[in-house]
């Protein structure tokens with residue numbers, strides 16, 4: 001029997017015995033589950049007051065304004081509630097960014113905007129990595145392995161990506177990795193335009209919170225959706241494009257490399273070009 005239940009029974013016994021003036025009793029507040037603590041800290045009066053901190057780039061990390069969100073997101077109050085709350089906050093250090101991403105991930109986990117994807121997914125695949133990363137990777141959508149494990153780029157394509165990361169002298173933990181979609185399209189088909197539009201709010205949120213200096217778009221789907229481009233990745237690679245404060249480089253998706261080994265040398269050229277901008281000469 002819990003302490004509070006025993007207390008109620010004792011009080012009922014006192015009342016039935018004719019004692020009418022009982023003291024006011026305040027029952028103990030329920031203890032939040034550990035996983036909910038960060039989210040609850042961001043809500044209501046207990047949310048920490050933030051003085052618009054400045055991030056490592058010298059600019060504030062802030063979410064996109066509502067008019068830059070997907071057009072139909074205003075019709076989704078269940079999801080918009082979280083985003084609107086986040087809009088009012090700034091994220092100046094790794095801890096604050098991790099908190100913001102955690103809250104956004106909660107909203108994604110509940111999202112059912114894309115009916116087919118929500119009905120067929122095992123779980124949402126939000127993103128992984130360093131919340132305060134200088135480099136962000138954006139892929140296409142979760143595949144079967146990602147859907148099973150809940151993490152982007154973990155299958156054969158992910159292993160190839162890990163080799164590319166290592167060859168560049170980087171570590172996966174230094175990078176933030178996400179996709180255009182957070183749910184697996186059945187049969188690994190390409191995302192439908194409406195699905196990409198539905199999920200854009202979350203991608204924008206992740207980019208705004210992490211505030212990377214560089215973004216790599218892996219594959220045509222990632223490049224076209226992030227940049228609003230119509231050109232294929234073969235026409236977009238070999239240059240830096242701009243998205244907000246971030247410099248964007250586009251290259252082939254690791255899945256494409258698994259089917260077209262000859263394209264590996266092109267990706268390596270792209271990575272040398274990319275790393276040179278970071279001050280690293282890969283020869």
Ligand code: SF4
Pocket residue numbers: 108111112113114115117118124181182183195198199200202
């Ligand atoms: S793909 Fe994105 S918008 Fe669509 S249901 Fe999944 S989380 Fe929601």
